[in-house]
Amino acid sequence: MLTIKNLQAGIEGKTILKGIDLNVKPGEVHAIMGPNGSGKSTLAQVLAGRPEYEILAGAVDFLGKDLLEMAPEERAREGLFLAFQYPVEIPGVNTSYFLRTALNEIRAYRGDTKMSPGDFLKMIREKLKLVEMDAAFLNRSVNEGFSGGEKKRNEVLQMAVLQPRLAILDETDSGLDIDALKVVADGVNKLRSKDNAFIVVTHYQRLLNYIVPDFVHVLYDGRIVQSGDKSLALQLEANGYDAIKTAAMA
């Protein structure tokens, strides 16, 4: 589904990703862990197509297409989704209108008809239950005045509506209390299927108790320095990142 080869990228002349290789197949959940500043969020942003980042080398194949050649909106329409670490507040843009516009642009790209406001409302009411959100959110401006937990739920709601093939969760657990974390993780688990895949970017092992990964990768200084199964996450939790740092410097 996603094949990353020797991806190198940076911002404002500073190289952050120094050669990433990763292969994600349908149905898999990959966790990417690592200390602060290791490049986890950069990887997520680069895959989503944030224009500020510069690609220095490497290639990314997504469902048989060159991902790096695509505009952010094309990536989304092809089925890539980034759940933002810091969801953006957009005053004056109604959440319901925003979601319906996004859904219909994606549907149009796939050759489907537009969804009517009535059908959209029926569908979204079901999705709201998934993240235990009140329908009143739909009439508020996108993320404006939302609490940290509400913003993250809103990201999962958008994922449920847009039904991506590959979802990248960028530190979705940060700033969440345990109850909100469970709601978000439950939502994600219900969306898992044999056809889609997830990349879960996180600093802590905690989220991985709820979203159980098939693979765990440790990112340090712009490179994946270790890969394993879910036991690697537990090991990191017990020993911290220091061992990784020491090994990388040796």
Place this chain on the structure above:
Amino acid sequence: MEPSQTSWVEERSLLRRDPANPFLDVQKRALEQFQRSGFPGARDERWRFTDVSGIANGNWSTATERAATSALDLQLPSWRGEGLCIVFVDGLFQPQWSRLHSEDGAVELTPFSQLQGDLIDVISRRMKETGQIEDQPFLNLNTALMDEGVVIRIADGVQLAAPVTMLYYHTAGLDKTYHPRNVIIMGAEAQAAVIEYYHAASGEHYFRNPVTDIHVGDESRLRHYVLQRESDSAQHVSFTRSTQGRNSLYTRFAIDSGAALARHDLVVELQGEGGEAVLDGLYMPQGRQHVDHHTTVRHLQPRTFSRQLYKGVLNDAAHAVFNGRIHVAREAQKTDAIQYNRNLLLSDDAVADTQPQLEIFADDVRCTHGGTIGQLYEDGLFYLRARGIGEETARHIMVHAFAGEVTDRIQDAALRDQVNRWVLERLGWEE
């Protein structure tokens, strides 16, 4: 000041020297004041961004020929509904399209040309008082050359449901000048909405110089809308004064989408304790359009409140100016004044100048102000695109949301819908 620059003004003012004209004295004085000041130039601080030499040196026609309005298929605005309205076409009052009286007689619209009796004295006194405001050459120019206009009198306690519309329409004639005078006098404990609408059927060059003089009585509420949709070649220079009584509320929304040059001077005087003014503006210049708002809010009594939000969406090589003066008198303790001007530049060649001016003589007051000039918010744009929304659409959504902060506050629903359609149309995004 070149003497020739005011010659067209003098020539035109002679046409007003009818001995039966009840405002002759006021007009003569205004002309004298205007002759002393002349047209403002680049050295006048309040005019340094706005060049009116095109008006001063204009070859303005003095002809007052009657337009062929009988054949005109005038589209009356959709928001009018059951409301009263007064229509002027090419400067002339049009009774056939106007509705001047409410059934109960609580509201009365009188064209200037038909003023009689005590109303003349009321208006004369008001004109003299307003004429004392300094440094307003275009106010004097309007008074000196005043051609038509309307007096709207709203009696005590009247609660008007539908807005009253003043429609000034230009259909034909090159190099015309218009100097309409509007006076709105509201009694106590009344509620009304008044819409001033300036519009043109053609892209011709003309100069419109309206003055609107308003009094909002004690405990009264007025919603005032100024819709400037002149021809793209027109020059529009307006002056508005609003005086407010105790616990009154003056809510204003002004939109500019027409005119090559638009300049608005607004003076709000909070003369009664507890008076409140809410002033919103939206301007959307493009091409080489120039729009300039100069506001002055005078807090004269305790516990007065003012809030201004002027927003601009500038494209191409447009230029926008905002200057907001807040004056708090010594006795106006517990004043709360808020002023924001926000500009969105859609092009590298667009320019916005924003300047607050605070004159505070009381000590227990709160004044908040801020001006911003910026590009489209990149984080928001990326967020929308990351959800599959195309770049063009994402930009539309962001700009519309920016303007929506002011247009959403329009309380009269039919007008709000119309303004939203204009905003989309102006930005070239008709759905």
